[in-house]
Amino acid sequence: MSTLEIRDLHVSVETDQGEEKPILRGIDLTINTDEIHAIMGPNGSGKSTLAYSIAGHPGYIIKQGSVKLDGEELLDKPADVRARAGLFLAMQYPVEIPGVTVSNFLRTAKTAIDGKAPRLRDWLREVKGSMKELRMSDDFLERNVNENFSGGEKKRHEILQMELLKPKFAILDETDSGLDVDALRIVSEGVNRVREANHTGLLLITHYTRILRYIKPQFVHVIVKGRVAEEGGPELAVRLEDEGYDRFLDPNEALV
Ligand code: ADP
Ligand code: MG
Ligand code: MG
Numbered sequence: 001m002s003t004l005e006i007r008d009l010h011v012s013v014e015t016d017q018g019e020e021k022p023i024l025r026g027i028d029l030t031i032n033t034d035e036i037h038a039i040m041g042p043n044g045s046g047k048s049t050l051a052y053s054i055a056g057h058p059g060y061i062i063k064q065g066s067v068k069l070d071g072e073e074l075l076d077k078p079a080d081v082r083a084r085a086g087l088f089l090a091m092q093y094p095v096e097i098p099g100v101t102v103s104n105f106l107r108t109a110k111t112a113i114d115g116k117a118p119r120l121r122d123w124l125r126e127v128k129g130s131m132k133e134l135r136m137s138d139d140f141l142e143r144n145v146n147e148n149f150s151g152g153e154k155k156r157h158e159i160l161q162m163e164l165l166k167p168k169f170a171i172l173d174e175t176d177s178g179l180d181v182d183a184l185r186i187v188s189e190g191v192n193r194v195r196e197a198n199h200t201g202l203l204l205i206t207h208y209t210r211i212l213r214y215i216k217p218q219f220v221h222v223i224v225k226g227r228v229a230e231e232g233g234p235e236l237a238v239r240l241e242d243e244g245y246d247r248f249l250d251p252n253e254a255l256v
Contacts, residue, residue, distance in 0.1 A: 002033045002070050002086065002168045004054075004201060009065035011046075011053045011226075020061060023049045025226040027065070031219075033168055033201040038217035038237060040206060042245040046226040047205045048092050051173045054203075055089035056082045069168070084113055086168030090158035090175055092205075097145035102157065103127075105145045106164055113165050130163045134190050151178030152187070159190040162200070170195075171203040176211035188214030209241040224248040 011024040023046045031037050041047055053060045054067055056079030067074045074082050097105065106127060111117045118126075128138060134156045146154055155175050162170050172191065176184055192215060195202055204215060212234070220236040222229045222245075229248050230236065 002201070003068075004031045004087075004169045005066070005068045006030070006054065007066045007068075009050070009053065009067065010063040011049055012061045012063055013049070013059065014061065022063070023060075023226050024053065027223070027226070027228060029221060029228070031169065031201045031203060034199045035219065036195070036202045036204060036215060036217040037219045037221060038204045038206060038212055039221050039223060040209075040237065040240060041223035041229075042249060043207060045223045047207075047223055048173055049226075050223070051089055051091075051171045051203075051205055054082075054171060055079055055087060080112065083165075083167075084115075088162055088165055088167035088170045090155075090162065090170065090172045092173040092177065094146050094149075094154045094158060096147045098147060100145050101142055102145055103141040106161065109161065110164055127160075127164065130160055133163075133193065134160055135186055136160070152180070152183035155179060155183070155187045156190070159187055159194065163190070163194045166198050167200060169201040169203065171205065173205045174207065175204070176206055176208060184211060185214060191215055209237050212237045222248065 006027055006029040009024055009027040010022065012020040012022045015021050027050060039047055039050065049060060053062065056074070056077065062075050069085050069087070072085070074085065107118070107123065110123070127141070131138065131140065136156055146157070149157065158175065175187060175191070179187060188211060194200065204211070204217060206212070217234060217237065219231070220234065221231050222236070222240070
C-alpha cells in the first residue's frame with residue numbers, strides 16, 4: 001500500500017497584475033492506493049489549483065505545507081520526478097501538442113516513467129488493447145495530441161495514458177466535463193477497470209455528481225474557498241446532488 005499525504009497546503013497564484021493571490025488556505029487530505037476520493041466544490045473554489053499543486057505545475061506558489069508520497073516530500077521536486085514517483089494528472093483542459101502524435105507521445109511518456117523504452121511489439125499490443133477497451137480506433141495513434149480532439153476523445157486519451165503509465169495515484173480533474181452520457185459511461189468504465197487492475201488511488205475532482213454514479217467514492221471532500229468545508233462518505237455526494245452548494249456560499253458574495 002502507498003499513501004499520499006497532503007498537510008496544511010497553502011498555495012497562491014500570481015495575478016496578471018503581478019500580485020500574489022492566496023487560493024488554497026490549508027488543505028489536509030490523506031489518500032491510500034485502492035481508495036477513491038471525490039473532491040467536490042463550487043467553481044473557483046481551488047480544485048484545479050489543488051490538482052496542479054500536487055502534480056508540480058510551476059505556476060503555483062507553494063506558501064506552506066507538505067505533499068508526501070510514502071513519507072517522501074514531493075513539493076521540492078519538479079513535475080517529472082513526481083510522475084516517476086507515481087503521480088498522474090488528467091487535466092481539466094488537456095493541452096494540444098502540435099506536431100507530436102499520440103503514438104510518439106505515449107511511448108515517450110512510458111519511456112520517461114519507466115526509465116527504459118518498452119519493447120515495441122509488446123507495447124503496440126498493449127496500447128491497441130487498451131484503445132479497444134476505450135472504443136478508440138487505431139487511427140487515433142497518428143493524430144497530434146489533443147489537436148481537434150472532441151471532449152470525449154480528450155478524456156479517453158487521458159484514461160489511455162493512465163492505463164499505460166500505471167500510476168500509484170491518479171488525479172482526474174473534471175474528467176466528466178464535456179462528455180455526453182455514452183462517453184461518460186465508457187470513460188468511467190475505463191477508469192474503474194484501470195483502477196481495479198492497478199490498485200490506483202483516485203482523486204476524482206468534480207463539480208457535478210453525475211460521474212459519481214459510475215465511479216463510486218468511499219470518501220467525499222468538499223472544498224470551498226480553498227478550505228475543506230465538509231467531509232463524509234458517499235451520502236455527502238447524494239446530499240450535494242439534491243441541495244447543490246448553496247449552503248456553503250454567502251448569498252451576498254460575488255461568485256466571479
Ligand atoms: P476550480 O477548479 O475549483 O474551479 P481553480 O483552482 O481553477 O478553481 O481556481 C481557483 C481560484 O483561483 C478562482 O477564483 C480563479 O479565478 C483563481 N485563479 C486561478 N489562477 C489564477 C491566476 N493566474 N490569476 C488570478 N486568479 C487565478
Ligand atoms: Mg472550475
Ligand atoms: Mg477546475
